[in-house]
Amino acid sequence: MKLKRLRVNNIRSYEDLDIRFEDGVTVVSGVNGSGKSSLLEACFTGLFGSRTLSKEFVLSDLIRKGATKASIIVDFESIGHEYNIEQGYRVNPKTGSASNNKSVFMMDDKIMVDQASQTYEAVKALMKMDEEAYKNCVYIRQGEIDVLINAKTKDRQRMIDDLLQIGKLEEYRERAGSARKGVGRHQRETDARLKDNVADIEHIESSNPYQMLNTVKTEMNGVGNEISELEDKKDRAKEIVTSIEEKINKYTGTLEQKKTIDAEVRNFKSKITATYNDIEKARGVVNSGRQEVQKLQSVNTDLCTQIKVPDDADVENYVTSLEKEESAARDEVSTIIKKRELAQGNERSQNEFLLNLNEQLKRTEVSIQNREAKAKSITEDIEKLKKGIIELEDANREKTEEASKIGFPADKLENIEDIAELLGMKQKQLHGKEREKAATLAELDKRIKKAKDLLDKGLCPTCGQDLKGSKICEETTEDEEQRGNLLAELQSIRSEQSELETKTERVRSAREIAKGIADNDHQIQIKTRDITSSEKLIEENLRDVKEEKEKENALKEQIDEVGKVIGKIKEDIVTLKEDENDATESHKAIKDRLDIARRIRMNHLEIGKMQSDMQRSQDGISNGLEKVNLFEDQIKERKKRLEAIEKELGDVDITRLENDKVQYESAHKGIISRLEDLNLRKNELHKQVGLIEGEIRRLNELKEKHRMLSNKKEFLAAVYRDAEELETMYIRLRAELRAKNIDALDRLLNEIFSFMYTNNAYSHISLDQDYNLMIYEKDGTPLEPKLLSGGERAIFNLVLRCAIYRLLSHSPGTTGSVELPPLILDEPTVFLDRGHVHQLIKLIDMMRDIGVGQILIVSHDESLIDSADHVFVVEKDAITNSSSIAAK
Ligand SMILES: Nc1ncnc2c1ncn2[C@@H]1O[C@H](COP(=O)(O)OP(=O)(O)OP(=O)(O)O)[C@@H](O)[C@H]1O
Numbered sequence: 001m002k003l004k005r006l007r008v009n010n011i012r013s014y015e016d017l018d019i020r021f022e023d024g025v026t027v028v029s030g031v032n033g034s035g036k037s038s039l040l041e042a043c044f045t046g047l048f049g050s051r052t053l054s055k056e057f058v059l060s061d062l063i064r065k066g067a068t069k070a071s072i073i074v075d076f077e078s079i080g081h082e083y084n085i086e087q088g089y090r091v092n093p094k095t096g097s098a099s100n101n102k103s104v105f106m107m108d109d110k111i112m113v114d115q116a117s118q119t120y121e122a123v124k125a126l127m128k129m130d131e132e133a134y135k136n137c138v139y140i141r142q143g144e145i146d147v148l149i150n151a152k153t154k155d156r157q158r159m160i161d162d163l164l165q166i167g168k169l170e171e172y173r174e175r176a177g178s179a180r181k182g183v184g185r186h187q188r189e190t191d192a193r194l195k196d197n198v199a200d201i202e203h204i205e206s207s208n209p210y211q212m213l214n215t216v217k218t219e220m221n222g223v224g225n226e227i228s229e230l231e232d233k234k235d236r237a238k239e240i241v242t243s244i245e246e247k248i249n250k251y252t253g254t255l256e257q258k259k260t261i262d263a264e265v266r267n268f269k270s271k272i273t274a275t276y277n278d279i280e281k282a283r284g285v286v287n288s289g290r291q292e293v294q295k296l297q298s299v300n301t302d303l304c305t306q307i308k309v310p311d312d313a314d315v316e317n318y319v320t321s322l323e324k325e326e327s328a329a330r331d332e333v334s335t336i337i338k339k340r341e342l343a344q345g346n347e348r349s350q351n352e353f354l355l356n357l358n359e360q361l362k363r364t365e366v367s368i369q370n371r372e373a374k375a376k377s378i379t380e381d382i383e384k385l386k387k388g389i390i391e392l393e394d395a396n397r398e399k400t401e402e403a404s405k406i407g408f409p410a411d412k413l414e415n416i417e418d419i420a421e422l423l424g425m426k427q428k429q430l431h432g433k434e435r436e437k438a439a440t441l442a443e444l445d446k447r448i449k450k451a452k453d454l455l456d457k458g459l460c461p462t463c464g465q466d467l468k469g470s471k472i473c474e475e476t477t478e479d480e481e482q483r484g485n486l487l488a489e490l491q492s493i494r495s496e497q498s499e500l501e502t503k504t505e506r507v508r509s510a511r512e513i514a515k516g517i518a519d520n521d522h523q524i525q526i527k528t529r530d531i532t533s534s535e536k537l538i539e540e541n542l543r544d545v546k547e548e549k550e551k552e553n554a555l556k557e558q559i560d561e562v563g564k565v566i567g568k569i570k571e572d573i574v575t576l577k578e579d580e581n582d583a584t585e586s587h588k589a590i591k592d593r594l595d596i597a598r599r600i601r602m603n604h605l606e607i608g609k610m611q612s613d614m615q616r617s618q619d620g621i622s623n624g625l626e627k628v629n630l631f632e633d634q635i636k637e638r639k640k641r642l643e644a645i646e647k648e649l650g651d652v653d654i655t656r657l658e659n660d661k662v663q664y665e666s667a668h669k670g671i672i673s674r675l676e677d678l679n680l681r682k683n684e685l686h687k688q689v690g691l692i693e694g695e696i697r698r699l700n701e702l703k704e705k706h707r708m709l710s711n712k713k714e715f716l717a718a719v720y721r722d723a724e725e726l727e728t729m730y731i732r733l734r735a736e737l738r739a740k741n742i743d744a745l746d747r748l749l750n751e752i753f754s755f756m757y758t759n760n761a762y763s764h765i766s767l768d769q770d771y772n773l774m775i776y777e778k779d780g781t782p783l784e785p786k787l788l789s790g791g792e793r794a795i796f797n798l799v800l801r802c803a804i805y806r807l808l809s810h811s812p813g814t815t816g817s818v819e820l821p822p823l824i825l826d827e828p829t830v831f832l833d834r835g836h837v838h839q840l841i842k843l844i845d846m847m848r849d850i851g852v853g854q855i856l857i858v859s860h861d862e863s864l865i866d867s868a869d870h871v872f873v874v875e876k877d878a879i880t881n882s883s884s885i886a887a888k
């Protein structure tokens with residue numbers, strides 16, 4: 001494998017990088033932190049993806065700070081093909097985490113896969129190593145010199161085995177081993193089944209099935225023969241039993257017949273007895289009938305003489321004509337009764353009418369009396385009223401005189417109300433005037449008193465100022481004068497008032513008298529009206545009395561007339577009662593005759609009925625006698641039949657027949673039960689035959705299976721041997737290969753060590769079969785590599801790596817140095833002294849000379865540059881903080 005070109009975008013300190021690699025030794029130099037190691041890391045991650053990150057790093061650490069996108073493109077060639085891997089990255093600005101969003105693997109410009117995991121697998125397969133192997137063998141990371149030295153022997157063994165593809169052999173061995181184990185399991189299983197199979201076969205054979213089948217079949221034949229013999233016997237016994245049964249049945253049938261006939265004979269005899277009884281009864285009926293008829297006939301003769309009818313007259317006609325007569329007589333009686341009842345009804349209603357009239361008369365008389373009494377009392381009332389009026393008129397005359405005495409004659413008394421009103425008005429006027437004058441007087445008194453007070457103090461009574469003259473005195477005098485006038489006026493008003501008072505007193509008395517007169521007048525008027533209405537009442541009353549007296553007379557006349565009518569009706573009733581008696585008597589005589597005639601007719605009917613009964617009894621008698629003859633004939637015939645049956649029964653011995661039957665039946669039963677037993681046995685034998693035949697079939701099957709299992713066992717043994725051989729072969733092969741590799745590696749180690757190591761302390765290195773590394777001092781003392789100094793360890797590491805690289809390049813699993821990736825060394829000179837740096841340069845030359853196509857060295861050591869075929873210088877701009885690379 002050859003690196004051709006590396007392009008990166010936003011990886012670590014690089015913004016943009018495009019570098020082409022050539023064959024031979026390439027040295028990349030630059031100061032600390034310029035971006036040398038970043039270049040190698042970019043290459044590594046470009047090939048194997050994010051698995052290359054050390055534990056303490058995450059994907060976003062790889063991406064240049066501040067960038068959101070990044071990419072790595074690696075171009076390389078291998079075995080004549082061009083390859084190209086592109087990895088793309090994206091940073092999530094929110095979380096700051098990065099993802100590998102693109103991973104394309106191309107061969108000869110064709111996309112093979114485009115997913116990170118697939119790209120990884122493709123690189124691994126192409127280079128025949130994973131990222132671990134790459135790190136151990138080709139890419140010696142800065143500062144990781146102790147990894148191989150300090151590794152446990154087991155890990156070292158696995159690592160080297162894997163690099164040399166020896167690991168595959170172990171894988172094949174394991175497969176062969178598990179195949180062998182699988183076959184072993186099958187073998188054990190087959191053996192177990194074979195053992196079971198043999199045991200089954202032995203078990204069946206020990207029971208001797210063929211012989212048993214023979215014995216059972218012989219017994220079955222014997223049983224079959226016995227069964228057919230017994231079947232014949234059974235049928236015969238059955239026939240005999242049937243014939244005996246027939247005979248017994250016939251015998252019992254005849255016996256039954258005899259019993260029936262005996263019963264019939266008894267029956268006929270009892271019937272004859274019964275018939276004789278009937279005949280006797282009929283004879284009795286005939287005799288008593290005759291006596292009865294004679295008796296009735298003599299009664300009838302007697303009755304005929306009673307109603308004077310000839311013995312042989314037609315009774316029926318006679319009864320009919322009598323019935324007609326009787327009905328007419330009855331009608332006559334009821335007609336008369338109806339008439340009489342009608343007359344009596346009439347009499348009752350006339351009496352009621354009379355009663356009614358008398359009552360009316362009485363009421364009218366009472367009414368007249370009442371009205372006359374009333375008229376009398378009203379007349380008395382009128383007298384009283386008249387007397388009252390005269391009294392009132394007298395009283396009024398007295399009052400008028402009294403009034404004119406106090407100055408009010410009749411004419412003045414009439415206007416007394418107007419006078420009273422005028423007086424009232426005058427009184428009011430006077431009172432008003434008096435109040436006015438009194439008020440003026442009071443005012444005047446006040447003024448006079450005030451003026452006097454002021455004057456007493458020497459002040460003007462009008463303006464309250466000092467008095468300087470006598471004018472004031474005059475004014476006061478004026479007031480006094482006015483006061484005197486006012487007092488005189490008041491005096492005259494008051495005397496007028498007392499005059500009016502006396503006048504008013506008189507008017508009041510006159511008014512009372514006038515009122516008394518008016519009241520009396522009113523009373524007189526009322527009484528006069530009462531007299532008029534009472535007189536009218538009396539008039540009306542007298543008119544009514546006249547009317548009622550007329551009515552009284554009419555009623556009296558009517559009562560007379562009704563009395564006459566009632567007398568007439570009573571006479572009629574007497575006559576009707578006499579008629580009724582006559583009619584009733586004649587009806588009774590006819591009815592008596594009719595009764596007798598009816599009795600005769602009844603007796604006639606009775607006689608007829610009796611005679612026909614007698615005739616029927618006579619017929620019964622001759623009938624019965626005939627029946628008796630018939631029954632006797634029947635009895636004779638039955639007796640003949642009985643004689644014949646008796647003869648027949650006499651021959652048979654029934655007891656012997658029954659004994660025979662019992663014997664044959666029990667023989668039949670015995671045969672049947674024996675047959676049942678035999679049939680059961682036969683079935684059982686059948687079953688046994690089936691079972692034994694089944695066993696024999698199974699035995700044959702088991703034998704067949706035994707053959708198959710034996711074959712399989714042989715086959716499995718062969719397969720097991722083959723697998724075993726294959727397994728041991730793989731083990732041997734691996735041991736051989738490993739031994740060979742270890743020998744080769746041991747040789748290469750010592751060769752390179754003695755080439756590289758210039759001091760004299762150590763003689764050689766050894767790598768034993770268990771991959772233990774040991775270094776020997778000149779005196780032969782072995783030292784573990786970890787005890788070496790830092791520089792010695794660096795040398796030892798370089799030697800180990802280069803030895804492995806060389807072993808790989810010669811190994812049969814690979815096809816030559818072309819396929820190995822370039823040998824990459826990161827700062828290999830770090831712990832080396834000058835002499836060893838020189839040796840390193842020589843080692844690099846040697847590696848190039850033995851055919852390592854590309855050697856890529858990162859170093860700040862100038863001395864390495866001299867030996868380089870190509871030199872690059874890396875710089876980092878302090879301002880932009882981004883690395884750039886330039887060829888030198
Ligand atoms: N994710 C990143 N973004 C930006 N710069 C980074 C990032 N990771 C590392 N760097 C810078 O990259 C620079 C180069 O580191 P690198 O390990 O390649 O240096 P070097 O040349 O190998 O130095 P030395 O000689 O010390 O080994 C460092 O100075 C570091 O600051």
Ligand SMILES: [Zn+2]
Nearest residue numbers: 033036037142
């Ligand atoms: Zn570095």
